[in-house]
Amino acid sequence: xxxxxxxxxxxxxxxxxxxxxxxxxxxxxxxxxxxxxxxxxxxxxxxxxxxxxxxxxxxxxxxxxxxxxxxxxxxxxxxxxxxxxxxxxxxxxxxxxxxxxxxxxxxxxxxxxxxxxxxxxxxxxxxxxxxxxxxxxxxxxxxxxxxxxxxxxxxxxxxxxxxxxxxxxxxxxxxxxxxxxxxxxxxxxxxxxxxxxxxxxxxxxxxxxxxxxxxxxxxxxxxxxx
Amino acid sequence: xxxxxxxxxxxxxxxxxxxxxxxxxxxxxxxxxxxxxxxxxxxxxxxxxxxxxxxxxxxxxxxxxxxxxxxxxxxxxxxxxxxxxxxxxxxxxxxxxxxxxxxxxxxxxxxxxxxxxxxxxxxxxxxxxxxxxxxxxxxxxxxxxxxxxxx
Numbered sequence: 001x002x003x004x005x006x007x008x009x010x011x012x013x014x015x016x017x018x019x020x021x022x023x024x025x026x027x028x029x030x031x032x033x034x035x036x037x038x039x040x041x042x043x044x045x046x047x048x049x050x051x052x053x054x055x056x057x058x059x060x061x062x063x064x065x066x067x068x069x070x071x072x073x074x075x076x077x078x079x080x081x082x083x084x085x086x087x088x089x090x091x092x093x094x095x096x097x098x099x100x101x102x103x104x105x106x107x108x109x110x111x112x113x114x115x116x117x118x119x120x121x122x123x124x125x126x127x128x129x130x131x132x133x134x135x136x137x138x139x140x141x142x143x144x145x146x147x148x149x150x151x152x153x154x155x156x157x158x159x160x161x162x163x164x165x166x167x168x169x170x171x172x173x174x175x176x177x178x179x180x181x182x183x184x185x186x187x188x189x190x191x192x193x194x195x196x197x198x199x200x201x202x203x204x205x206x207x208x209x210x211x212x213x214x215x216x217x218x219x220x221x222x223x224x225x226x
Numbered sequence: 227x228x229x230x231x232x233x234x235x236x237x238x239x240x241x242x243x244x245x246x247x248x249x250x251x252x253x254x255x256x257x258x259x260x261x262x263x264x265x266x267x268x269x270x271x272x273x274x275x276x277x278x279x280x281x282x283x284x285x286x287x288x289x290x291x292x293x294x295x296x297x298x299x300x301x302x303x304x305x306x307x308x309x310x311x312x313x314x315x316x317x318x319x320x321x322x323x324x325x326x327x328x329x330x331x332x333x334x335x336x337x338x339x340x341x342x343x344x345x346x347x348x349x350x351x352x353x354x355x356x357x358x359x360x361x362x363x364x365x366x367x368x369x370x371x372x373x374x375x376x377x
Contacts, residue, residue, distance in 0.1 A: 073245075075247070078245075082241050085240075142271075143270075
């Protein structure tokens with residue numbers, strides 16, 4: 001009987017320690033969520049907005065992107081590339097050590113890699129003082145320009161790798177973001193290019209209508225039988 | 227955009243791309259010489275000293291510039307008697323000054339010494355018939371180029 005009581009007491013003690021541990025870890029999770037800005041707000045309904053450091057908000061037009069980038073190649077060349085030369089440029093910000101980047105290094109090894117919008121592909125790694133030149137040399141495709149430039153990462157506020165920025169021939173960013181695969185990137189950048197062309201098409205249509213004497217608000221634009 | 231390599235500074239105009247490197251020494255014990263390429267088209271990593279691999283891609287309004295440094299010992303030779311980086315005029319260009327004759331391409335070549343360093347400036351225009359505009363484009367680059375002492 002005494003042995004049973006002792007065993008039960010030990011079991012209760014162990015369970016108490018377990019519950020205390022769970023409560024403590026739960027409190028730490030709640031504290032972390034609170035620090036991220038997702039703490040409980042009982043007087044507020046709907047989803048709780050969460051801001052996580054490192055995930056950027058979309059570019060809103062403030063802070064113009066640079067018209068050029070400069071850096072060095074793996075063989076010690078100093079390189080300056082204009083982003084306003086009339087040809088769109090897709091900047092692929094990659095790292096040698098990032099796991100997700102490996103799919104892109106492999107995709108760019110294909111000499112016939114299709115770049116959305118007919119853009120020129122430029123791979124931008126961090127400066128060689130922050131990267132592994134030997135690891136980059138193994139991964140770097142022969143037919144694609146690879147530029148090591150931490151300054152370019154800063155200039156485009158790149159949050160991490162992989163990250164892609166599509167710049168039109170006038171130095172304007174028409175699309176940027178990240179994805180896990182090259183087909184996903186081509187789809188996203190293709191959409192960005194198409195969306196960017198849309199206002200120009202609409203403007204052209206409006207000009208054609210204006211030339212024909214049809215202006216905004218014209219009754220003929222309202223549809224229906226004449 | 228400012229590109230600096232081996233004592234040469236180029237403030238690249240918009241629309242230009244440039245690459246500069248230090249060549250391996252011509253003889254053991256000597257310092258390597260500068261090779262700077264600039265063009266209004268993308269510069270591939272594999273290209274010849276005087277533009278093979280690049281000039282084939284020039285459109286009529288495009289230009290290619292190569293600044294090739296020779297050994298310092300050559301600075302006293304008559305070939306490099308001219309002083310300072312030249313700025314080519316349209317009349318300096320000829321279809322004969324090319325490694326390989328390209329369709330309507332035009333070239334000019336100058337040997338000179340600047341900051342005690344002997345150089346060859348080799349320029350290729352995409353179109354001989356549009357050399358006035360091409361020479362002006364090249365001029366916009368060269369007036370922004372400064373050659374200093376070898377580091």
